[in-house]
Amino acid sequence: MLKIAFHPSYEHPLKKGHRFPMEKYDLLPKQLMHEGTCTDENFFEPEKAKDEDVLRVHTLEYLDKLKTLSLSKSEIRVTGFSLSQELVNRELIITQGTIDASLFALEFGIAMNIAGGTHHSYSTHGEAFCLLNDQAIAAKYLLHYEYVSKILIVDLDVHQGNGTAEIFKSNRNVFTFSMHGEENYPFNKEDSDLDIGLPNNTGDNEYLSILYNTLPNLISQEKPDFIYYLSGVDILQTDKLGKLNCSLDGCKKRDEFVLNLCRTHKIPIMCSMGGGYSPDIKVIIEAHANTFRIAAELIE
Numbered sequence: 001m002l003k004i005a006f007h008p009s010y011e012h013p014l015k016k017g018h019r020f021p022m023e024k025y026d027l028l029p030k031q032l033m034h035e036g037t038c039t040d041e042n043f044f045e046p047e048k049a050k051d052e053d054v055l056r057v058h059t060l061e062y063l064d065k066l067k068t069l070s071l072s073k074s075e076i077r078v079t080g081f082s083l084s085q086e087l088v089n090r091e092l093i094i095t096q097g098t099i100d101a102s103l104f105a106l107e108f109g110i111a112m113n114i115a116g117g118t119h120h121s122y123s124t125h126g127e128a129f130c131l132l133n134d135q136a137i138a139a140k141y142l143l144h145y146e147y148v149s150k151i152l153i154v155d156l157d158v159h160q161g162n163g164t165a166e167i168f169k170s171n172r173n174v175f176t177f178s179m180h181g182e183e184n185y186p187f188n189k190e191d192s193d194l195d196i197g198l199p200n201n202t203g204d205n206e207y208l209s210i211l212y213n214t215l216p217n218l219i220s221q222e223k224p225d226f227i228y229y230l231s232g233v234d235i236l237q238t239d240k241l242g243k244l245n246c247s248l249d250g251c252k253k254r255d256e257f258v259l260n261l262c263r264t265h266k267i268p269i270m271c272s273m274g275g276g277y278s279p280d281i282k283v284i285i286e287a288h289a290n291t292f293r294i295a296a297e298l299i300e
Contacts, residue, residue, distance in 0.1 A: 001041070001042065001108055001299065002038070002042050002108065002110060002111070002112065002292075002295055002296050002299045003042060003043075003044060003100075003101060003104035003108065003111045003112070004029070004038065004042050004043050004044070004101070004111070004112045004113070004114060004292070005043075005044060005045075005046050005094075005096075005097030005098065005100060005101045005111075005112070005113040005114060005115075005116075006025075006029050006043045006044075006045065006097075006113075006114040006115075007045045007046055007093050007094075007097065008045075009086070009089060009090045009093055010022075010025035010026070010090065010093075010094065010114060010115045011023065011025045011026040023281060024276065024281065024284050024285060024288065025114055025115055027281065027285050028114055028273075028285055028288050028289060028292075029043060029114060031285050031289050032289060032292055035289075037289070037292055037293050037296050038292065038296065042296075044100065046093050046094075046096040046097035046099075046100050047093065047096055048089060048092035048093050048096055049092045049093075049095040049096040049099065049132075049137065050096075051063065053095075053099065053137055053140075053141050054092070054095065054132060054137055056137065056140035056141070056144060057123060057132075057133055057136045057137045057140050057167055058121075058123055058124070058132065058133070058137075059123055059124050061124075062123070062124050062125060066083075066088050066091075066126075066131060066132075067088060069083055069084070069085065069088070071083055075125060075126075078125070078126070078127050078128075079126040079127060079128070079129065079130070079131060080128055080129045081129065081131070087131070088131070091118070091131040091132045092132070094113065094115045094116050094118070094132075094134055095116075095132050095134045095137050095138070097113045097114075097115065097116065097134075098113050098116045098134040098135060098137070098138040098270065098272055099137065099138045099141050101113050101138075101270050102138045102139075102141065102142055102147075102226070102228075102270045103147075105226070105268040105269060105270040106142075106147060106148075106226075106268050108299060109262075109263065109266075109268055109269070109298075109299060110259065110262070110263075110268070110269055110270075110271070110295045110298060110299050111270050111271070112270070112271045112272075112273075112291075112292060112295060113134070113270070113271070113272045113273065114273060115272070115273060116134040116135065116272030116273060116274075117134070117135065117157060117230040117231075117232060117272035117273055117274030117275070118130035118131065118132060118133055118134050118135075118163075118272075119133065119135065119155055119157065119159075119161035119162070119163055119164045119230060119274070120159070120161070120162055120163045120186070121133040121136075121163045122162075122163040122166050122167065123163075123166065123167050127162075127163065127186070128159070128185065128186070130163060133163050133164060133167060134272060135153060135164065135228045135230065135270075135272055136163070136164055136167045136168065138228070138270065139151045139153065139168075139174055139226075139228060142226060143173055143174075147226075148224075148225045148226040149173065149225060150173055150174075150175075150222060150223060150224045150225055150226075151173060151174045151175070151224055151225075151226045151227070151228065152174075152175050152177065152218065152219065152222055152224035152226075152227045152228075153168075153174060153175070153176045153177065153227075153228045153230070154177050154215065154227055154228065154229045154230070154258060155176070155177065155178040155179070155180070155192075155230040156179055156180075156211075156229070156230060156231060156232060156235070156254060156258070157180065157230050157231075157232030157234060157235075157274040157275050158180055158181045158184055158232060158234040158235050158239065158241070158242045158243070158244055158275065159180055159181070159184055159185050159186065159232070159234070159241075159275065160178045160180040160184075160185075160186055160189045160190070160192070160195065160197075161176065161178045161180075161192065161230065162186045162189055162190040163190075164176055164178075164192070165178065165189075165190035165191060165192040165193075165195075166190050168193075169190070169191065175193045175194070175218070175222045175224065176192040176193045176194070177192060177193065177194045177196075177214075177215075177218060178192045178194070178195050178196070179195075179196040179198065179210065179211065179214070180195075180196075180197060180198065181197070181198055181200065181202075181242065181243045181244055182197030182198055182199060182200075183199070183200055183243060184241070184242070184243050185241075194214075194218065196210060196214065198210075198244060200243045200244070201243070201244065201245045202244050202245060202246070203237075203244075203245040203246060203247075203250070204245075204246050204247055204249070204250030204253070207235065207244070207246055207250060207254070208250060208253055208254065208257070211254060211257060211258075212257065215257070215258065215261060216261065219261065219265060219267070224267060225267065225268075226267065226268050226269075226270075227262055227267050227268070227269045227270075228269075228270055228271075228272070229258055229259075229262075229269055229270070229271045229272075230271075230272055230274045231254075231255055231258075231271050231272070231273060231274060231288075231291050232273070232274030232275040232276060233251055233273075233274075233275070233276040233278075233284060233287035233288055233291075234274070234275040234276050234277055235250075235251060235254075236248065236251060236276075236278055236283065236287060238278040238279070238280065238283055239275075239276065239277050239278050240277050240278065240279060241275070241277045242277070248283070248286060248287055248290070251287050251290065252287075252290040252294070255290060255291045255294050256294050259271075259291075259294050259295055259298055260298065263298050271291060271295070273288055273291070276288060
């Protein structure tokens with residue numbers, strides 16, 4: 001069964017007048033239910049992540065500042081958010097959703113989080129709409145409890161996963177792969193284990209060719225027993241923050257390739273949604289919904 005983390009708090013903290021498209025978190029599960037891709041049984045509501053799990057990735061000083069709302073003005077500014085208890089709770093719930101979905105992925109092969117993919121969060125601070133690094137925390141959780149021994153993080157959001165790269169820079173149990181827009185944020189990039197920077201206006205054919213030639217070799221080389229997939233849809237030509245030139249069909253083919261490859265190799269995969277900033281919310285929902293449709297078909 002396809003299990004999907006979703007909580008009402010995913011949408012609410014910033015939905016009024018903020019440029020971050022928070023409404024997608026409410027609309028996406030509704031669309032999946034309306035079209036019959038999912039039922040109530042597919043969704044679960046996570047609780048808040050425990051401090052002990054968060055602290056395997058983030059420093060105690062940073063977590064304390066978050067929970068006591070005592071970040072400095074400059075620290076708050078770089079996150080892009082207005083800090084509030086509601087927002088911190090939301091981040092903790094999203095993080096637990098990724099932990100829980102990881103366990104479901106071990107059981108069923110694939111699992112999803114409607115939110116997450118907060119790859120700009122470093123061990124010591126947040127950046128760019130990312131306060132806690134959900135996939136990093138979940139990866140450390142699986143390794144700590146010895147559910148797995150080698151993890152591959154496949155980050156295909158248009159922005160480099162700089163926080164994730166920093167967190168795992170000296171960890172041989174986690175291989176970080178980021179394929180992103182070379183001239184996009186972050187402008188001072190960290191070193192992932194493998195970075196592929198794409199030029200502006202890269203389209204479907206070039207994008208998919210690079211992915212097709214890279215990911216199978218990585219799996220053969222690293223032999224992961226678990227994969228985290230950050231399936232941002234900000235690679236679309238319509239995305240106002242993206243700078244690439246991929247179509248909806250190209251984005252769908254990307255997801256089909258990644259999920260089918262994991263299925264073929266019998267590697268559990270957990271997907272966090274990541275970014276998507278097209279002006280038309282219907283385009284964002286359609287692109288994200290494709291990821292869930294593919295997963296639902298594979299897991300039947």
